[in-house]
Amino acid sequence: MNSLPSIDLSVSERLQNDPEFRQDFFIAESSAKIAQQLINLRKRRTLNQTQLAEKLETGQSAISRVESADYLNWSFATLRRFAAALDARIRVVIEASEDVLPEYEEATQCVTETESDDTAAGSAANYPSGDMQWPSLKKTKISPRPPAGAANAGQMDIPQLSNLPI
Amino acid sequence: MAYEIRQWPAAVRREIGGLPGPAEAAVLVLLIAMRARGPRPEEYQVKPLKKNLRGLVQVNMKINREQIRVLFSVYGNCIVVFHVFKKTSPQVELRGYELALKRKKTAEQITKGGADELPTLH
Numbered sequence: 205m206n207s208l209p210s211i212d213l214s215v216s217e218r219l220q221n222d223p224e225f226r227q228d229f230f231i232a233e234s235s236a237k238i239a240q241q242l243i244n245l246r247k248r249r250t251l252n253q254t255q256l257a258e259k260l261e262t263g264q265s266a267i268s269r270v271e272s273a274d275y276l277n278w279s280f281a282t283l284r285r286f287a288a289a290l291d292a293r294i295r296v297v298i299e300a301s302e303d304v305l306p307e308y309e310e311a312t313q314c315v316t317e318t319e320s321d322d323t324a325a326g327s328a329a330n331y332p333s334g335d336m337q338w339p340s341l342k343k344t345k346i347s348p349r350p351p352a353g354a355a356n357a358g359q360m361d362i363p364q365l366s367n368l369p370i
Numbered sequence: 371m372a373y374e375i376r377q378w379p380a381a382v383r384r385e386i387g388g389l390p391g392p393a394e395a396a397v398l399v400l401l402i403a404m405r406a407r408g409p410r411p412e413e414y415q416v417k418p419l420k421k422n423l424r425g426l427v428q429v430n431m432k433i434n435r436e437q438i439r440v441l442f443s444v445y446g447n448c449i450v451v452f453h454v455f456k457k458t459s460p461q462v463e464l465r466g467y468e469l470a471l472k473r474k475k476t477a478e479q480i481t482k483g484g485a486d487e488l489p490t491l492h
Contacts, residue, residue, distance in 0.1 A: 207376065208376040208377065208378050208448075208450060208481070209379075209380045210374065210375065210376055210377070211375050211376065211377045211386075213375060213398060213401055215398060215402075224391060225391060225394075225395060228394070228396075229395040229398065232395040232396040232398075232399040233399050236399050236400075236403060236413055236414075240413045243412050243413060271413060272414070272415065273396070273403075273411070273413040273431075274396060276434075
């Protein structure tokens, strides 16, 4: 099916061949996973960010900061404090890249490369004619997120703090 | 529910590739998360933009003191990324919004069959 071009998100080959990208990717991925696990665990404990901040004797903004995927300044001491406040165990797994790279092997998404052109006619001309199926773009509304400090007990996920990739 | 991550135009992937290494990796991690979990992974700052940019959603990321913006819209289970750029000033950000909005309109026009070369929509 032809449609808007997919973004090539297959990183397997690049992870194999580009050590610098590999480190950047692993760092970004582990930071995002730590943040995700902390959010899930906090919600499982039915705490909002303010309540957790009080337990840790810090401010809500600090909790918000460390629950962000782009927070990179992790220390083990901080993680220990969070784990204690959330009654959780930390398990650190350090894995050799060659052992984990197969995880990233996935079906390569087909990317329809066209020249950069923002005009409809120009872009359409780059596609083979006659066999295209453009998707119906029906807009989906995204509702505003609840306040940062609000607990969301209804969306509890099972935490994965036990498999913490640092 | 798995989402499809699409781009308009195809140059968006090159925009991502043009970011500094850590930022590029972070954007790819974000898009992979969105593909698996939808347009609002909670560990990211995702916000719908204001009225005049209606339908555009922004992800704010700060990687090594660089502010990265990812602009996209959601259509059912399809997430279409329109622009990824590094915010270096408020003016650059505004230009980024304008470009994303222009691309969004073009994509929507095309998918509605605005161009003669395109087949009937499905």
